[in-house]
Amino acid sequence: MAEEENRSSLSGRRAEAQRNNGRILDAARAVFLADPEAPIAKVGVHAGVGISALYRRYPSKDHLLRALAEDGLNRYIADLETALASTDGPWDTYVACLERVVDGQSQALAQRLAGRFTPTPELTALAMRAGSLAETLFDRVRRSGELRDDISEADVTLLLEMIAVIELPGADGGAALRHRYLALLLQALHAPAEAPLPGRPARQADLAARWRSAGNS
Amino acid sequence: MAEEENRSSLSGRRAEAQRNNGRILDAARAVFLADPEAPIAKVGVHAGVGISALYRRYPSKDHLLRALAEDGLNRYIADLETALASTDGPWDTYVACLERVVDGQSQALAQRLAGRFTPTPELTALAMRAGSLAETLFDRVRRSGELRDDISEADVTLLLEMIAVIELPGADGGAALRHRYLALLLQALHAPAEAPLPGRPARQADLAARWRSAGNS
DNA sequence: CTCCTAAGGGATTAATATGTTCCGTTCCGT
DNA sequence: ACGGAACGGAACATATTAATCCCTTAGGAG
DSSP states (O other), X not given: OXXXXXXXXXXXXXXXXXXXXXXXXXXXXXXXXXXXXXXXXXXXXXXXXXXXXXXXXXXXXXXXXXXXXXXXXXXXXXXXXXXXXXXXXHHHHHHHHHHHHHHHTHHHHHHHHTXXXXXXXXXXXXXXXXXXXXXXXXXXXXXXXXXXXXXXXXXXXXXXXHHHTOOOSSSSTTHHHHHHHHXXXXXXXXXXXXXXXXXXXXXXXXXXXXXXXXOOO | OOOOOOOSOOOHHHHHHHHHHHHHHHHHHHHHHHOTTOOHHHXXXXXXXXXXXXXXXXXXXXXXXXXXXXXXXXXXXXXXXXXXXXXXXXXXXXXXXXXXXXXXXXXXXXXXXXXXXXXXXXXXXXXHHHHHHHHHHHHHHHHHTOBOTTOOHHHHHHHHHHHHTOOOSSSSTXXXXXXXXXXXXXXXXXXXXXXXXXXXXXXXXXXXXXXXXXXXX
């Protein structure tokens, strides 16, 4: 019973189980990214495992979705922390960070999973931590003066969500275009502004509303 | 029996029916814009009519969706034709047109309805007509030299789809923010370019793939 | 004034989609 | 050899929802 290890290389059935852990999460990410309403069986097919293998790990679809969300948030947080630790110029660091975030599609995942599972306090805490890090990073860029000053952090969040929507069939899945449009937006975000933007900057409160669930147990 | 008229102002029951025509389409637009997978009953509730009133006009959900799509395309085409008829500067005309398109959400409607109903040849023809008009308008701007030259028309289409995704709860529904981000993008699209964009411009072929249906009768 | 019929309301139905359980099987580890 | 963890996938229960059906209402023609 006392094998609380996940050292790599266990043997046989044990190893298969561990491999499946990753394969299932990967498959779930791919499947739910492509179709947030996909039935759970699709994840099994994509992962090449049966339904039992899913239910052995996650007591319900809700749990699986939570695990996915947590995984996505952690990736997002990792990207932010990398950026915060960087010693390059604030603007370049920010650009690199946004590129990684767009690539990782953690934003897209969160967007599509929103409201589709019941958030736990832990997840909420994680999300708040991510938000806090993002704000810190943003403030650093803001102070560097390289960002046009009529843009809020919530604006950037929404712009990233916009980009995350670009999705095309094909091997690349639109990643190249997402980069392209991110670059386009970044040129517009880079100071100095050609002209002030109409309307008011988005506020965090506007965003918060979409984190309400319509959930189950 | 020979009352093939829909002159305004009929009386009584006849008038109610005609009013309902519009109310149903309006309700359907609002409902399916908010949730493309909404059940048809929701449209009835939103319109303040029963299910019968819906089925009297449209033999099936598919027909209703088609009508909605056609309506949206027509609005889009009207916006394009207005722009093509304008004698103002090409750039300003283009900007005004895009603003109207974003406001009308015809783009958003098409995007969300895509693949959810079986397209008829007539609809396909309408769509091609819209595409042709859009291209003509785009070429005019392109030739004016006010547009950065590493952007394709398909790029603009995708950028509009990106914007259409912005949707917030509240009376305004995010319209102000959509304007805001359109303005931001337009500043980036306006020549001269700060730096060339990475990747290749999107091609029409990339877009076409999403117009396949998964349909019924 | 009276009948006829267009128009509508909304419960009911029939079909489908899908989350979850259950049972039999395989094969590792001891 | 044996026990049981891991699994595959059929079976089940439920929820969703498009479409139908029947009954009520009330214009409008004669």
